Amino acid sequence: MPISERDETHLPKWTKWLDLSDRALAVLLLAPAALLLSLIIVYPVARLIYTSFFSLSLTSGLPAEFIGLENFALMIDDPVFWETLWNTVLITIITVPGALIVGMALALLANLPFATQWPVRLSLLIPWALPLSFAGLIFAWFFHSQYGVVNDVLVRLGFEGIIWFNSPNWAFAAICLTIIWKTSSFMALMILAGLQTIPRSLYEAADVDGAGRIRQFFEITLPLLKPSIVVALIFRTITALQTFDIPFMMTAGGPGTSTATLAMYIHQNTVSFLDLGYGSALAVVMFALSMAVTAVYLRIIRAKD
Template sequence: MASTTRRSRRDIGEGVLAALLLAPAGALLALIVLFPILRLFWLSLHEVRLSEPWAGQPFVGLLNYRDIWADSRFWRSLAHTLLITGITVPGALCVGLGLAFLANLPFRVRWPVRLALLLPWALPLVFSGLIFAWFFDTSYGVVNDVLARLGLEGPAWLSRPGPAMAAICIAIVWKTSSFCALVLLAGLQTIPDTLHEAAAIDGAGRWQRFRHITLPLLRPAIMVALIFRTITAIQTFDIPFAMTRGGPGDATETLAMYVRTTTLDFLDFGYGSALAVVMFLISMAATAWYLRWIRGTSE
């Protein structure tokens, strides 16, 4: 009985010690993550217009969210965001998988290939957008110059909705595929070579080894790459803004760009906060779906 009492006291002491050790990290996390989210949600329930400071910040409840439901520009920007997500996430994953296999080949000197993977990822997003804006420029861009040398007439890439969206997606895939490649390369290096050697001895071909060994063991890395790429794709801002400013018109305006326009150009922080909350909820819903998928496939 006495030993049981001492053990319970020791367990309580260890629990208190763990709570005390985690308290500073929890407080810091609440300060830099939880408080801004709660503040954003609070602003979304009020009418906050810096263009009318005399009006104060009256509580309007869910009025901003009701206005979002009836806002056609919101639905267009959301459609553009989902289109970019649907194209660039699988595109970056497929390109990144190929680059990861290339970097994992048994070259004697592999550092140039791996350095090439780091360069797109290390470049600032706005700088990458400006580079591709120059590539796809109608008058002096590299792409139209190459097409002209081949006897083809290049389109006005950044002046028409369809070509502008295509150019943006190409730029995003180029920029983000290196991140996917680095994550997948780390996953590939955890797969033992002995599994492939044993499968080859048993007569399995390359496709069979890829399908039954590489892909199943690479699934955790693929899930990590998909989660991070989906979240960043939903929040896409820098590259489209640097390339087209959302144009022509609002044909390439993403949800993050609409949030920026509402808050910084129109100075409507209440409605802009509601838009940001919706974007945050979409990101969380996508993350929850991925986690549920991972849990379902692992059971």
């Protein structure tokens, strides 16, 4: 009898439970991560959906009452909900492509063969590392009508200063410009990481074939960057749909509710009005919108694969 077989016959019976299949071992190793995700994601989302079916206002002093879909029905006749939803969608439509274009330009600049690249790459990290609320405060000062930097530059160039936060359109434009500045660095870092994976030999072969820089960009750089761009777009779109800090710090939703976002309306209902039922229903809508956008992106990725 071989030594290995003879040793196995003398092993205790309980050691057979240690001889797991690959599937059982994978389940065992993934169980802690699955449990953690359930605690920090699944349970809060389930609790949110559960609360959205109740009338739960802490200011009324009444116990929670099950009302089914009534909170969602209230949204149909709520003009503030539709305005904040439209503002959120419009911010997403404007800032996501804007951040992608600016981020692409910054990434290509940071990827150039400078003798010292660290100052350029450090400039990408600073906006990304800056807290959102702090960025909102800084740009609220930049766009101030009396002592703001932007109006000072406009006056020096011979233009008339703008009262940015008294006009819904100008206030919305100031918010979008701030968001693009803040988020373009994230897009640039994601795209720069993708640029680092493209083999240099492809560009050398293109140079030999006589392809110019523009043709190389559209036939080599852009196609190979698509995975990085899609991942960056997914994260940027989800965060755009959840925009809160920058418009809250710059305009607090004003004038009126012309620059308020859906996240700000959720905050107002849950924190200011203490209406947890309606606020939860609004949050469910935002969660569903985020999941729908993510599903569209993933479907595009699978279709291309």
